Amino acid sequence: MTLPATGQDNEAHKFVRRYFDLQPVLVPICAIGLAFAIGSIAILAVGENPIEAYAELLKGMFGSKDRIAASLGRSTPYIGAALSVAFAFRAGLFNIGVEGQLLIGATVAAWVGTWSMLSDFPGLVLIPIILLAGVVGGGLYGAIPGVLKARTGAHEVIVTIMLNSIAVLYVRWLVGSQDPVILRDMTASRPQSEAIPDAARLPELVSGGQPLHFGFFLMLGLCFVVWFVLQRTTTGFEVRMVGASAHAARYAGVRVNRVIVLVMVSAGALAGIAGASEVAGTTGFLLPGVFLAVGFDSIAIALLARANPFGIVPAAILWGSMLAGAPLMQQETGLSIDIVRIIQALVLLFVAADVIVRTIFQIKRRDAEMGPLAEASMGSQWGAAPV
Amino acid sequence: MTASADRVPVLAAHGITKRFPGVLANEAVDFELNQGEIHCLLGENGAGKSTLVNILFGLYQPDEGELAVRGERVRFTSSSDAIAHGIGMVHQHFQLIPVLTVAENIVLGAEPRSGLRLDLHSARVRVEELSRQYGLEIDPGEKVENLSVGEQQRVELIKALYRDAEILIIDEPTAVLTPGEVDEFFDVVRSLVAQGKSIVFITHKLREVIAVADRITVMRDGRVVGSADPESATPQSLATLMVGRDVILQIDKQPASPGNVRLSVSGLEVLDDRGSTTVSKFDLEVRGGEIFGIAGVEGNGQRELVEALTGMRPPVGGHVEIDGVDSTMGTPRAISAHGVGHVPEDRNKHGLIGAFTVADNLVLNSYHRKPFARGFVRQQRAVEDQAVDLVERYDIRTPGILIPAEHLSGGNQQKVIIARELSRELRVLVVAQPTRGLDVGSIEFIHRRIVEIRDQGVAVLLVSAELDEVLSLSDRIGVLYRGQLVGQFDRAQASRDEIGLLMACGTTEPQAATG
Numbered sequence: 001m002t003l004p005a006t007g008q009d010n011e012a013h014k015f016v017r018r019y020f021d022l023q024p025v026l027v028p029i030c031a032i033g034l035a036f037a038i039g040s041i042a043i044l045a046v047g048e049n050p051i052e053a054y055a056e057l058l059k060g061m062f063g064s065k066d067r068i069a070a071s072l073g074r075s076t077p078y079i080g081a082a083l084s085v086a087f088a089f090r091a092g093l094f095n096i097g098v099e100g101q102l103l104i105g106a107t108v109a110a111w112v113g114t115w116s117m118l119s120d121f122p123g124l125v126l127i128p129i130i131l132l133a134g135v136v137g138g139g140l141y142g143a144i145p146g147v148l149k150a151r152t153g154a155h156e157v158i159v160t161i162m163l164n165s166i167a168v169l170y171v172r173w174l175v176g177s178q179d180p181v182i183l184r185d186m187t188a189s190r191p192q193s194e195a196i197p198d199a200a201r202l203p204e205l206v207s208g209g210q211p212l213h214f215g216f217f218l219m220l221g222l223c224f225v226v227w228f229v230l231q232r233t234t235t236g237f238e239v240r241m242v243g244a245s246a247h248a249a250r251y252a253g254v255r256v257n258r259v260i261v262l263v264m265v266s267a268g269a270l271a272g273i274a275g276a277s278e279v280a281g282t283t284g285f286l287l288p289g290v291f292l293a294v295g296f297d298s299i300a301i302a303l304l305a306r307a308n309p310f311g312i313v314p315a316a317i318l319w320g321s322m323l324a325g326a327p328l329m330q331q332e333t334g335l336s337i338d339i340v341r342i343i344q345a346l347v348l349l350f351v352a353a354d355v356i357v358r359t360i361f362q363i364k365r366r367d368a369e370m371g372p373l374a375e376a377s378m379g380s381q382w383g384a385a386p387v
Numbered sequence: 388m389t390a391s392a393d394r395v396p397v398l399a400a401h402g403i404t405k406r407f408p409g410v411l412a413n414e415a416v417d418f419e420l421n422q423g424e425i426h427c428l429l430g431e432n433g434a435g436k437s438t439l440v441n442i443l444f445g446l447y448q449p450d451e452g453e454l455a456v457r458g459e460r461v462r463f464t465s466s467s468d469a470i471a472h473g474i475g476m477v478h479q480h481f482q483l484i485p486v487l488t489v490a491e492n493i494v495l496g497a498e499p500r501s502g503l504r505l506d507l508h509s510a511r512v513r514v515e516e517l518s519r520q521y522g523l524e525i526d527p528g529e530k531v532e533n534l535s536v537g538e539q540q541r542v543e544l545i546k547a548l549y550r551d552a553e554i555l556i557i558d559e560p561t562a563v564l565t566p567g568e569v570d571e572f573f574d575v576v577r578s579l580v581a582q583g584k585s586i587v588f589i590t591h592k593l594r595e596v597i598a599v600a601d602r603i604t605v606m607r608d609g610r611v612v613g614s615a616d617p618e619s620a621t622p623q624s625l626a627t628l629m630v631g632r633d634v635i636l637q638i639d640k641q642p643a644s645p646g647n648v649r650l651s652v653s654g655l656e657v658l659d660d661r662g663s664t665t666v667s668k669f670d671l672e673v674r675g676g677e678i679f680g681i682a683g684v685e686g687n688g689q690r691e692l693v694e695a696l697t698g699m700r701p702p703v704g705g706h707v708e709i710d711g712v713d714s715t716m717g718t719p720r721a722i723s724a725h726g727v728g729h730v731p732e733d734r735n736k737h738g739l740i741g742a743f744t745v746a747d748n749l750v751l752n753s754y755h756r757k758p759f760a761r762g763f764v765r766q767q768r769a770v771e772d773q774a775v776d777l778v779e780r781y782d783i784r785t786p787g788i789l790i791p792a793e794h795l796s797g798g799n800q801q802k803v804i805i806a807r808e809l810s811r812e813l814r815v816l817v818v819a820q821p822t823r824g825l826d827v828g829s830i831e832f833i834h835r836r837i838v839e840i841r842d843q844g845v846a847v848l849l850v851s852a853e854l855d856e857v858l859s860l861s862d863r864i865g866v867l868y869r870g871q872l873v874g875q876f877d878r879a880q881a882s883r884d885e886i887g888l889l890m891a892c893g894t895t896e897p898q899a900a901t902g
Contacts, residue, residue, distance in 0.1 A: 233763045234755045237747075244740045250699060251729070251737040252752040253720030 027354050028304050028315070030361045035346035042342055048333055056332040057340070060325025067325070069206035072216050073282065075320025077102070077291070079219035080274025081298030082316055083226050084142075084267040086307040088156075090230055091263040092243035097145055097160025098271045099295025100167030101138040103288075105272020107171050108137030110279045110286035111183060113196030126200035130280050131218075131273055138272015139265045141167065146264025150257035156264065164295070172288045185285065193286040202281035210324060215277030220313065222270065227309040239263055271295070300348040319344065395458040397422050397585050398443065398474070398554050403452035405438050412438040413449070414609045420554065420585050425576060427596045427617075428589045430606035431629055431826045432797070436589050439606070440556050443587070444476045445469035456554075475547025479559040481539050485532035490514045492531055493546045517545050522578050536684075537568040544575070555579065556587045561595055565684050566854060566887030573599050591629075593622040594855070605629055630827045640838045643862040645674035649710050649846035650696075650815045656704030657688070657695040657870075665691045666870040669705065673815070673846040678837065680849045680861030681872075684890050688870035689850045690732060693819045696848070697729040698722040710814050723752055726814035730804055730821050732850070734797075738804040741793030745785050746774035748792045749807050781806035782832060798829030805833055809840050816840055819850045834860060854886065868893030 040050030062068050081098050088095035095101075112118070112133035118126060145159040174183045176191035185194040202214040230236035241249040242259045250256050279286055301319050305311030326340040350357050357363065396419040405413040413435045420426045430436045441447045443454065445463030454461050456472045463469050466476070483492050490511045499506040499513070514527040523541045531539060540560060547555055557576075561569045576586060576599060590596060596603055596617065603615040605628045613628050626634045650673040657666035666688040673679045683689060694700035696707060698719040707715045714722050723729070731737035739748050750759045750770050758769040774788035783802045785795055792800055801821070808816065818837060822830040837860060841847050850867075851857050857864055864881045866874045866889040873893040874886070888894075 232765055232767075234760045234765055235763060237754050237765060240743075241740060241751075244742045245736070247736045248738070248740045248751065251719060251731060252754075253718065253723055255718075 024306060024308070025311070026361070026363050027357050028306065028311075028351060030357045030363070031304070031350035031354070032318070032347055034350050034357060034360065035343050038346055039339060039343040043335060043339060046335070048335055053329055053333050053335050053339070056329040057322070057325050060328030061321040062325075063328070066206065066208060067328075069212035070208060070210040071321030071324040072317065073206075073208075073210045073212040073320075074324040075317045076213070076216045076219055076281070077274045077278050077294050078298055078301055078316035078320050079216075079312055080222060080277065081271050081294055082301035082305065082312045083219075083222055083309060084138075084270035084274070085299050085302035086305065086309060086312060087226055087230070087239075087270060088263055088267040089302060089307040090243045091239045091259060092246065093149075093260065093263055093267075094157050095142070095145075095160060095264070095267045096157050096299065097142065097163050097295075098267070098298055099291070099293075100160065100164040101141045101268040101271035102275040102295050103167045103171050103291055104141040104275075105134035105138030105268075106275030106279045106286055106291065107174060107183070107193075108272070109134040109276035110193045110196065113200050113280070114183075114194045118200075119197050121199070123199040123201075126197065127202060127280060130196065130200050131276050134272040134274075134276020134279075135269040136272070138275065139269035142264045142266070142268015142271070143261065146261040146268075149264070150260045168288075171286075175286055175288045183286070191288060195285045196280065198284075200280055201284055202277065204281070211282060213277075213281035215274075215281040218277055219274065222273070223309045223313055226270070230309070235262075297344070300344065300351070303351050304347060394421060396420055396455075397457055398587075399455045399458075400439070400443060400449075401453055401455070403439065403442060403449045403454075405442060405447060405449050411609050413442070416452070416606070416609075416611050418443075418604060418611070420587055421602075422585055423580055423583060424601040425580055425586045425588055425599055427600035427603045428587060428606065429591065429593075429596055429603055429625060429629060431591060432824055433826070434606040434629075435609040436606055437558070438609075440476070440558060440587065440589060443469070444474060444556055470550050470552070473551060473553040474556065475550055475552025475554070476556040477540070477543040477547060477558065477560060479562065481543055483531045483539060483542060485530070487531060488527065489525055489529055489531060489534070489542050489545075490527035492542055493527075493549050497550060513549065514545060517548050521545075521548065521575065521582065523575060536563045537565075537571065540564070540572065541575070544579075553583070554585050554587070556589070558589045559591070560588070561590065561592060563685065565891040566883070567891040569595065592855075593625045593629075596620075596625065597622065607631055626827060634827055634831065638834050638838060638859050641842070643677040643841065645677040645862070646844060647675055648672045649675045650848060651708040652696070652705065654705035655692070655695060655702050655707065657691040657700060657702045659688075659691055664703075664870065666695065666702075669870070669872055671848075671865065671872060673848055675814075675844045675846050676841055677862040678841050678847040678849055678860055680851065680857035680864045681867050682851070682854055682857045682864060682886055682890060683867035685852045687867045689819065689852075689867060691870075692867070693729070693732065693817055693850055696722075696817055697727060720752070726812055728808035728811060728813045728816040728845075730801075730808050730816070730818040732819035732823070734801055734804055739792050739800055742791055744789045745778065745783070745792050745795070745803060746770050746788040748803050749774050749777055751807060753807075753811070777806040777810055780810075781836075796826075798825045801825060801829060801833065805836055809836055813840065813843075813845045815846045815848065817848045817850075820852060821849070822851075822853070822856060854883070854890070858883065858886075866890055866893070 036054065043050040043053050060067060061071050081102055084098045084101065085095050109130045113130045118129065141163065144163060145156040148154040148159050149156050175193050177184060183193040185192055204211040204213045206212040230240060238249065238254045238259050241252060241254055242256050246256050275291065283290065297319060301312060301315045305315040322340050322344065326337040329335055330337050398420040400416060400418040403413050403416040416439055418439065428436050428439065438447065442449050445466045445468050448464065454463065461472060490507060493514050494510040499509045511527045517523070518525050523545055525538060525541050525545065531542065534542065560572060564572060580586060588599065597620055600617045603617055603620060604611055605613050605615065605625065607629060615625060615628065652669060652671040655666055655669040656664060659665040669692065681689065691700060695702045698717045698721065701716055705715070706713060709725055709727060712725065714725060717725070735741065740751065747770065750773065753759060754765065759766055771788060777783070778785060778788055781802050783806060784799050792803060795803070821833050821837065837847060849857065849860055858881070862878055864876045864878060864886065865872045866886055868889060874889045
């Protein structure tokens with residue numbers, strides 16, 4: 001390097017800065033701490049001991065091998081859904097539609113899984129087909145806001161909110177309708193779709209009410225893929241350019257509208273595969289309502305992870321395991337499960353309004369390439385303007 | 388000259404020091420303004436002029452030092468304190484509301500009332516009085532959005548006078564004016580002084596300083612580095628004082644040796660964002676090895692022209708050919724790949740991504756090509772190798788190639804863009820406002836590079852609102868007026884006055900010189 005090196009800028013410093021830089025995770029960690037601190041006030045207010053409650057919660061989350069497995073299993077769909085949000089974030093798009101994309105992906109997967117022509121195939125063929133069905137379903141559903149934004153400038157937030165409602169109600173009808181019967185399994189007492197063949201089920205590492213299935217590792221793999229695409233490929237460079245400055249991207253020859261469509265399709269596909277892996281891994285059929293709020297929670301998780309694909313893994317595990325561990329806390333202390341929901345909401349609040357955390361813990365702002373996320377978290381402007 | 392030394396200054400600052408995090412913006416600055424004088428404050432961007440005048444106008448509070456108005460010590464906690472002491476300020480960027488009338492804008496914040504009602508009639512009368520008294524011709528009933536830039540400036544001046552300003556601080560007033568408007572503006576300033584006003588005039592244009600100032604103070608790096616007498620000062624001596632070393636104001640360049648036509652534009656029609664025709668019947672030929680400069684007041688279609696030539700704004704009519712290949716409807720990528728470099732006018736909006744590293748910005752439009760990518764996979768090593776090379780060759784001052792570009796100074800950001808665009812294989816280079824807001828050192832460097840690329844046989848199209856820049860760089864000059872090229876001159880035959888006239892009204896019969 002021919003660059004003028006300043007005194008402190010030696011190799012050791014660089015190494016420390018690269019691998020032990022706590023700054024990016026400082027705000028999320030402080031936000032979590034603050035949320036639990038304030039949550040303890042709520043627990044004290046109903047006359048319980050917060051330390052005891054948190055201890056039970058922790059036991060419920062990670063207290064035994066089975067509980068750890070259940071926590072990871074519960075976290076699985078959150079990883080894929082949050083990846084979807086994070087990927088769109090990096091292009092300056094706010095994908096509120098992950099809820100709908102996940103549901104459509106799961107529905108298409110559940111539907112394709114029951115095709116009679118597939119019933120004799122082995123799992124090695126069936127499983128990829130079902131996962132692919134989820135990708136196609138979610139991807140197409142994500143394409144709608146993408147194309148509308150690219151063609152007409154319609155804001156993806158508005159469009160995806162509407163599409164969420166459509167998806168939820170449409171799937172409820174598809175699975176619930178008795179006349180005509182569409183996807184409903186008429187032998188079941190409640191509305192659910194017909195079960196997919198056993199061969200199509202994802203292998204389970206640890207079985208149970210909440211199994212830890214192969215989908216968890218699929219999601220971990222997708223985290224790496226998304227990271228690789230964003231950081232190491234020309235497509236990812238284009239996505240980040242569009243996210244950081246659509247004007248500069250256009251100047252540089254990027255076809256911004258094409259990137260917007262591509263990103264929304266990919267985000268939908270990520271959500272869709274998360275839905276498909278739940279159908280094929282956890283339940284074996286589609287139960288409308290089982291994904292309720294998974295999409296919305298994943299927005300919080302992506303925010304907590306600051307749209308970093310690897311940050312999503314711990315953030316999603318925290319989220320899923322808290323939900324998985326809450327029942328034990330309720331059982332042992334009599335506290336409502338809703339306490340966990342309150343704490344999660346507080347985490348989201350403190351991450352979104354990070355000024356609060358920065359003021360309390362005296363953390364200086366150092367945002368590089370967090371354009372849309374920083375904007376989103378400041379609540380000022382969502383997404384990038386169409387060009 | 389008009390003020391004698393023994394008189395008490397109307398406005399004085401002593402030992403002003405102002406710190407911002409990491410920056411010493413003003414250090415022990417002394418400044419005095421005498422009754423009835425025009426005192427020019429000269430310095431480069433970042434020299435501390437704006438900080439000083441913002442302190443004088445009460446917008447900032449100094450960390451050390453004191454202010455005095457007519458010998459009486461004052462402390463301003465806001466601009467209203469300064470206004471109460473008879474200080475008015477005309478900002479570089481006008482603070483006017485376009486949908487309101489001139490009179491409404493002028494009285495805004497100090498409205499005359501009768502009872503609870505706004506007394507617009509007496510406001511109009513007062514505005515008319517002021518405009519007569521100081522020769523600031525304006526229709527008080529006209530909406531500001533219908534005014535020219537020069538007229539808007541008059542509104543700003545009347546606004547200050549309406550608040551009984553005796554001391555006027557005018558920040559970079561001539562940046563947006565045509566040469567003719569500049570002369571008119573100087574007449575107004577002189578008439579204000581003749582009627583007893585005192586004026587602080589901030590600028591970085593040397594010619595203007597010498598034309599209008601009674602006294603000159605030069606700032607550099609937050610300090611006052613000297614004063615000069617306009618009678619004896621020359622642009623060269625002022626520039627040396629401003630930069631702190633000898634500066635080559637005149638670009639040292641050989642006469643052009645034009646080759647074949649490389650850029651040929653005929654009958655170009657371009658729309659602006661609102662869909663109205665902004666460039667029309669535009670014909671132009673630029674040969675390899677020459678610099679064609681387009682002069683003109685901003686907003687006459689320069690932006691749309693440049694965007695049309697570089698593929699960012701498809702024209703609605705006409706043809707563009709580059710080395711004989713039609714590129715009229717080419718995409719930015721296709722045109723760039725065909726050997727057209729583009730230094731955009733807005734470097735922060737288009738030219739750079741501030742959050743990206745210097746290295747990534749240096750491949751902003753070539754990231755997908757070898758050796759920076761193999762297939763879809765980016766080659767970080769190649770990107771960084773090129774960055775190290777360009778940082779050295781183009782003297783980009785940065786702590787490292789992996790630093791976000793937003794942390795660089797404006798001059799170094801522009802050098803990143805220049806390095807990226809000029810280091811490619813080029814046929815045509817389109818450069819818009821290449822040195823806007825830059826320090827003299829960077830300007831010198833960038834001008835030299837543009838001449839070098841010309842000497843390599845590239846056809847250079849320079850679009851600049853700085854007439855001085857067009858005059859000193861170009862081999863041929865055209866004037867863009869309301870979207871049309873209204874005159875073409877050889878540099879040797881171009882007179883400043885004639886070009887100024889064409890910029891202002893586009894009417895002088897152009898003497899088409901060469902083709």
